Amino acid sequence: MEKDLLQQVLDKLMEYTLSSNEDISTHLKISDNLEEIAPDVGKYIIEFAYRDIYSRDGLTNQQRALITLSSLVTQGTEPQLELHINTTLTSWLTASEVVEAIIQLIPYTGFPRVLNALTLAKKVFTQRNLEVSYNEETKLVSE
Template identity: 50%
Template sequence: MDSKAYEKGMETLGKMVSPEILRQTVENVRKFSPDMAKMVIEFPFGSIYSRPGLDLKQRSLITISSLVTQGAEGQLDFHIHAALNAGLTPEEIVEAVMHCLPYAGFPKSLGALGVVIRVFQEREISYSQA
């Protein structure tokens, strides 16, 4: 394990999610695969998200778009929560999903919108399109 990348990854993730979510998410993966838990912290969050050049809002927007185009709904809720914590507005998140329509198609975009709706409901965020 690259302890500097791991520490930086935990620090970066700590800015994106609550301590409880961070602990729970890391621990769930660590119980099953300690090596995978280390990699998930070190590489994306310790080496990529923590790089200069883009802020966490911009990186969250890119991540959401990427997950939508992949149809990766299983990871999307975590990253919607993180995007809101990083400062993206509900409007920006919905627009990002909508922007994916011509590139990812209706099924993936609508599936992602369902995740967004669920996260907004969990966080009691009201959204109305202007």
């Protein structure tokens, strides 16, 4: 991949990546963790997902993040879901919007997967020092 294109792709990846908290799961950490046994996986994530898919026109980062979040909840892929709850928040969706998106999936994927997703969301919110509370008047409130 040429240097300018690679930088554009890395810039797109960083739009979804919180780098200020070492405890947060990121695509870069996944690549580093798999370097010894599957060094090409990181390259595939960057070159395919972020060059060919995430860089397309037609959707905002927030829309892409919600679509990915929904897909991962329905698949029950918790490690990847934790990563993408983070990317969703980094894409400027609120914690309340993440919770509402997950709740919206109950009729389509069922309570067990939604409960697992909400548990992971709570973990990520704690890591990021976000508070979400339920208030009868305003429903979900992010602080």
